[in-house]
Amino acid sequence: MKKWPTWTKTLTVATAFLLLLAGCSNGASTSNSEDTSGKAGTKESTGGELTYALATSPDTLDPHRSGLAVSVRAFRTIFDSLVVQKADNTIQPWLATEWTVSEDGKSYTFKLREDVTFHDGTPFNAEAVKYNYDRIIDPETKAANALALIRPYKSSEVIDEYTIKINLETPSAAFLSNLSQALLGIVSPTAAKKDGDQFGKHPVGTGPYKFVSWIENADIQVEKNNDYKWAPSIVENDGAPYLDKITFKIIPEEATRIGSVQSGQVLAVETVPPQNIVSLKDDPKTQLLQVNTLGLPYTLFFNQRNKPWNDVNVRKAVQLAIDVDSIVKTLYMGTYERAWSPLSPGMLGYDESLENSVKPDLDKANKLLDELGYEKGSDGIREKDGKKLTLNYVDGSPNREKRNDIAVIIQQQLKEIGIAVDINITKDTATVIYQNADYDLYGNSQVNSDPNSLRAIYHTEDPEATMKMLGGGSDPELDKFLEQGTIEHDPAKREEIYKKVQQIIIEKAVIIPIYVFPYTVAASKKVNGITFDSLGYPLFNDVRIGQ
Amino acid sequence: MKEAVNSKTIWNAPKWNLIKLKINLSASNLFVYVAGMIVLFIVACALFPQWIAPYSPTYMHTEFILSPPSTLHLLGTDYFGRDVLSLVVYGSRDSLIIGVVSVLIGGGIGGGLGALAGYVGGVVDMIFMRFTDILMTIPGILLALAIAAALGPSLMNVVLAVAVSSIPGYTRVMRGQMMSIKKRQFVAASRSIGTPNWRILIWHILPNSWSPLLVMATIGLGTSILVGSGLSFLGLGVIKEIPDWGALLAQGRGYLTTGWWISTFPGLAITLFVLSVNIIGDKLRDMYDPKTK
Numbered sequence: 001m002k003k004w005p006t007w008t009k010t011l012t013v014a015t016a017f018l019l020l021l022a023g024c025s026n027g028a029s030t031s032n033s034e035d036t037s038g039k040a041g042t043k044e045s046t047g048g049e050l051t052y053a054l055a056t057s058p059d060t061l062d063p064h065r066s067g068l069a070v071s072v073r074a075f076r077t078i079f080d081s082l083v084v085q086k087a088d089n090t091i092q093p094w095l096a097t098e099w100t101v102s103e104d105g106k107s108y109t110f111k112l113r114e115d116v117t118f119h120d121g122t123p124f125n126a127e128a129v130k131y132n133y134d135r136i137i138d139p140e141t142k143a144a145n146a147l148a149l150i151r152p153y154k155s156s157e158v159i160d161e162y163t164i165k166i167n168l169e170t171p172s173a174a175f176l177s178n179l180s181q182a183l184l185g186i187v188s189p190t191a192a193k194k195d196g197d198q199f200g201k202h203p204v205g206t207g208p209y210k211f212v213s214w215i216e217n218a219d220i221q222v223e224k225n226n227d228y229k230w231a232p233s234i235v236e237n238d239g240a241p242y243l244d245k246i247t248f249k250i251i252p253e254e255a256t257r258i259g260s261v262q263s264g265q266v267l268a269v270e271t272v273p274p275q276n277i278v279s280l281k282d283d284p285k286t287q288l289l290q291v292n293t294l295g296l297p298y299t300l301f302f303n304q305r306n307k308p309w310n311d312v313n314v315r316k317a318v319q320l321a322i323d324v325d326s327i328v329k330t331l332y333m334g335t336y337e338r339a340w341s342p343l344s345p346g347m348l349g350y351d352e353s354l355e356n357s358v359k360p361d362l363d364k365a366n367k368l369l370d371e372l373g374y375e376k377g378s379d380g381i382r383e384k385d386g387k388k389l390t391l392n393y394v395d396g397s398p399n400r401e402k403r404n405d406i407a408v409i410i411q412q413q414l415k416e417i418g419i420a421v422d423i424n425i426t427k428d429t430a431t432v433i434y435q436n437a438d439y440d441l442y443g444n445s446q447v448n449s450d451p452n453s454l455r456a457i458y459h460t461e462d463p464e465a466t467m468k469m470l471g472g473g474s475d476p477e478l479d480k481f482l483e484q485g486t487i488e489h490d491p492a493k494r495e496e497i498y499k500k501v502q503q504i505i506i507e508k509a510v511i512i513p514i515y516v517f518p519y520t521v522a523a524s525k526k527v528n529g530i531t532f533d534s535l536g537y538p539l540f541n542d543v544r545i546g547q
Numbered sequence: 548m549k550e551a552v553n554s555k556t557i558w559n560a561p562k563w564n565l566i567k568l569k570i571n572l573s574a575s576n577l578f579v580y581v582a583g584m585i586v587l588f589i590v591a592c593a594l595f596p597q598w599i600a601p602y603s604p605t606y607m608h609t610e611f612i613l614s615p616p617s618t619l620h621l622l623g624t625d626y627f628g629r630d631v632l633s634l635v636v637y638g639s640r641d642s643l644i645i646g647v648v649s650v651l652i653g654g655g656i657g658g659g660l661g662a663l664a665g666y667v668g669g670v671v672d673m674i675f676m677r678f679t680d681i682l683m684t685i686p687g688i689l690l691a692l693a694i695a696a697a698l699g700p701s702l703m704n705v706v707l708a709v710a711v712s713s714i715p716g717y718t719r720v721m722r723g724q725m726m727s728i729k730k731r732q733f734v735a736a737s738r739s740i741g742t743p744n745w746r747i748l749i750w751h752i753l754p755n756s757w758s759p760l761l762v763m764a765t766i767g768l769g770t771s772i773l774v775g776s777g778l779s780f781l782g783l784g785v786i787k788e789i790p791d792w793g794a795l796l797a798q799g800r801g802y803l804t805t806g807w808w809i810s811t812f813p814g815l816a817i818t819l820f821v822l823s824v825n826i827i828g829d830k831l832r833d834m835y836d837p838k839t840k
Contacts, residue, residue, distance in 0.1 A: 255801060258804075275805045330628065
């Protein structure tokens with residue numbers, strides 16, 4: 001009897017393994033056929049097919065249900081947004097031509113473009129926009145990150161066919177910026193109603209490319225939308241894209257992915273590991289594109305629910321003992337920038353004064369712990385009241401962006417001040433971190449467009465929240481500033497508010513920021529015109545394949 | 548094996564054949580000595596790594612990140628700047644623990660089950676053997692993967708996973724031994740004078756049947772280290788301060804084009820150890836196999 005659980009698990013793993021094998025063989029067979037079509041496209045500068053290797057498989061291509069950056073990279077080609085955010089954080093028209101905000105900041109009125117149609121022929125109008133936003137807040141949709149972005153959305157009113165008024169529960173300075181994100185992209189109401197929760201398998205939008213096919217764990221294909229003439233101002237080509245087709249291939253293994261672009265099997269690959277960035281820089285056939293992603297950099301969060309990490313001085317000691325510079329230099333070989341703040345550079349209100357504000361100082365760190373009564377034991381580990389000072393460092397698997405290796409270095413660095421670090425790697429961060437909060441230190445990052453995203457992480461936890469917040473601390477001062485930041489409409493004043501927020505977070509050692517993730521693409525020199533939006537997602541409107 | 552028996556039963560074997568046999572023996576003996584020395588050295592590494600390794604395995608030489616083999620770092624440094632030689636020396640401990648403990652557990656349980664099945668026979672035999680048949684239908688590495696995935700990553704779970712996947716082999720061999728020996732005349736003689744079952748099992752049958760198990764265990768030691776390394780490589784091991792050989796291999800995988808030495812030397816260590824253990828196992832089989840005596 002006892003054997004049953006093992007058996008079911010064995011079977012699951014066995015099935016998964018077989019699927020994996022099947023997936024591999026699929027990938028191999030399609031790559032052959034692509035070689036020939038790729039050559040045909042190289043003769044002229046328009047047309048042709050771009051093969052673009054993704055590092056992980058998207059979860060869904062339904063923008064409202066997705067939670068992964070890799071999915072956005074694929075479906076940004078299929079969906080447009082009402083507005084677009086430029087690199088200077090200003091908001092420009094896209095599917096909406098102009099808009100007004102009411103006095104109280106609680107309603108937005110958008111004029112929409114009148115010449116837009118969805119790939120399935122459905123006309124784009126105010127009804128379609130209303131359907132989209134109502135769909136996100138409908139609990140049946142089970143929207144993920146999109147739901148957090150659209151809040152405090154209340155309702156939409158169709159004023160006329162191409163005018164829509166959106167009402168909010170409370171004013172939100174981040175609203176327009178959030179609307180620019182692909183996660184709030186506009187889906188075809190006809191297709192979404194028809195396919196229900198399967199919409200993510202057959203996405204239909206208004207974007208420059210139309211969805212063709214998705215073979216699980218192998219590739220996603222999109223083709224040119226010939227009717228496209230409503231490109232945002234951040235790309236040069238405002239008409240239909242030059243390429244006939246893009247194939248997003250899924251190649252999780254780093255070495256294989258880099259090898260495929262070097263051997264010419266694919267034309268571009270994403271997420272190049274640092275050691276390969278260094279070696280590809282000298283490759284005459286390959287170009288490297290690199291853009292820093294916007295949002296919250298990779299940051300280690302103390303779990304303030306656990307003792308002694310609720311004590312600011314213990315956290316400060318750790319902050320002083322961790323040599324982030326050395327970690328970033330060692331692991332990323334100068335290809336990643338070090339992060340200093342809970343916000344990444346380029347975000348509205350990013351506080352440059354925090355740069356170089358924290359320097360490793362082991363003496364000071366030791367002194368802090370001595371004063372708190374932590375005595376070093378015979379093994380060099382500090383103790384207080386018979387309890388060893390241990391830090392439970394949890395990280396996810398697989399080892400994304402060498403995050404597990406950061407843990408290995410921090411383990412050594414904290415040993416210097418007498419803190420023992422237990423590293424626990426789990427595949428199930430959803431349970432360990434967000435359900436049980438069973439960690440002392442855990443790192444995460446987020447791609448986002450507005451500093452209001454800090455509120456979801458650093459504001460005191462909503463007692464009714466189903467998912468535990470990272471950190472889990474409570475600071476009335478921080479709460480006050482975060483609330484002000486949400487409703488303040490004057491950008492200059494918002495900047496000041498968020499600078500305060502960042503300073504408090506670093507001063508109280510709530511977190512340890514580690515690195516700003518650069519999105520890297522290695523592409524054949526034949527490929528021209530890959531551009532990136534303000535969040536660091538690739539755009540393919542201007543891409544041509546030369547020679 | 549049968550040929551060996553045949554050549555011994557032939558009375559007038561030609562002389563040149565004997566000479567060749569002698570040369571073969573000494574050549575294989577040389578291999579056994581070398582293999583034995585390698586195993587001894589690796590065991591010494593596992594027991595007293597601090598005497599052999601030139602540096603602390605966890606110390607990160609930040610000014611020597613990814614430096615190729617040199618006089619300062621004989622086997623180079625990894626991407627943390629840790630000395631690869633020291634890592635391989637220290638890493639031998641966990642690799643050996645995985646090997647030895649899993650063989651002890653697997654051999655103990657498998658041997659026990661096999662002995663019971665073979666001696667008692669009947670329904671017990673049928674139940675035990677069907678159970679091992681089921682275990683045998685699943686590839687060992689897959690079974691180990693499933694166990695490691697279900698129980699979570701830890702050194703003990705890797706050991707357990709490797710042990711469980713090796714049980715069926717031991718069970719089958721032990722059962723076969725039991726069945727042949729319990730029908731021998733000396734067992735029948737002992738039984739005829741009224742010796743109790745447990746005494747026959749412990750005094751007469753076990754001592755006569757353990758040698759194939761010993762041979763299997765020796766070779767199994769190598770296999771266990773390989774499977775354990777495989778599990779660590781696939782990321783189902785643990786992240787420890789001092790990684791075992793399999794984990795070292797896995798860590799260097801992303802650096803094969805830029806720093807071949809990170810994976811190559813732990814890989815060589817695994818190869819050398821497993822090869823040596825297999826050579827010794829082969830020798831043991833030659834010595835204990837009753838058919839070649």
